[in-house]
Amino acid sequence: MNFRAIIATLGIALAISLPAPAENLPADHPATGLVKSYLETVAKQDWKTVSAMLQPTFLERRRLSLINNVKNSETMSVEATKLAMLGVKDIKDLEKMTPQEAFIADREAVHKRMKVSPEDLKKKQDTLQINVLGLVPEDGGKIVHALIRTTQDTTKVKIEELLLVSLVQDKEDTKKWFIVPDMQQPIATEIGGAAKPAAAP
Numbered sequence: 001m002n003f004r005a006i007i008a009t010l011g012i013a014l015a016i017s018l019p020a021p022a023e024n025l026p027a028d029h030p031a032t033g034l035v036k037s038y039l040e041t042v043a044k045q046d047w048k049t050v051s052a053m054l055q056p057t058f059l060e061r062r063r064l065s066l067i068n069n070v071k072n073s074e075t076m077s078v079e080a081t082k083l084a085m086l087g088v089k090d091i092k093d094l095e096k097m098t099p100q101e102a103f104i105a106d107r108e109a110v111h112k113r114m115k116v117s118p119e120d121l122k123k124k125q126d127t128l129q130i131n132v133l134g135l136v137p138e139d140g141g142k143i144v145h146a147l148i149r150t151t152q153d154t155t156k157v158k159i160e161e162l163l164l165v166s167l168v169q170d171k172e173d174t175k176k177w178f179i180v181p182d183m184q185q186p187i188a189t190e191i192g193g194a195a196k197p198a199a200a201p
Contacts, residue, residue, distance in 0.1 A: 025135035031144040031167050034177050036130050038165070039150065043125050047107040051100040055168055055178035059099035062182075066102055067094055085109040120154040127153040142169045144177070 025031070034053065041049045051059065070091060073079035079091070086105045088094050097105065116124075133147045148163045166183035170176035 023137075025137055025141075025144065027132070027135075029135055029144070030175070030177055031135055031146055032132050034167065034179065035132060035146045035148060035165050038179050039130050039148070039163075040128065043128050043152070045107070045111055045121070047104040048100070050107070051103045053179050054103070055180045056099065058178075058180050058182060059103055062106070063097065063099045063102040066106055067091070070094060085112070117155075123155055124152045124159075127151075143167070143183075144169075145183075 038050065038053050041053070066086075070079055070082045070086075073082060083089060083091065083094065086094060086102075086109055088097075088105075094102065129151045131149045133149055136145045136147070137143070138145065144167045146165045146167065148165060149160070150163060151158060151160045153159070164184060166180045167177045168180055168183075170178065
């Protein structure tokens, strides 16, 4: 059998064995509305409302990661600075926070450091445009990946982004969906344990 014939045979075998590519979901899928609300709420920096849209297991992973980050500070001074930015005095206070409270404290601390002017923040909120380009299902439609193009202006520049936002269906209420911000990252799950971010390769 010559090389051309071998390649042709492999092509036929692959065509038979590979599953058909997933088709785009309709634009009226619940994921479309949730993704738009999520991005609009992030732009408003309403972290309490954002936290309600996020998968509970993601929030718990985020809380544990935040605690570990503070505990692994280089010095006690650095640890104290991190705790102060989160609005607490002791690591025990951070550990007592609910996943939602920890997420809100973290986001508020991050955005305070960014020092975006009120004028730029309002301009970005007012000019935000969200175009959902497609919704790709996974795992029988229980997971959806949304490809989104956004544009928004500051007082000086226009910002355009291409985003991938992943959502999962609630196991108990199939009409409910959650955003999972870290789904594009490697996640290691211990057998019989909770999922946690994998170490970087």
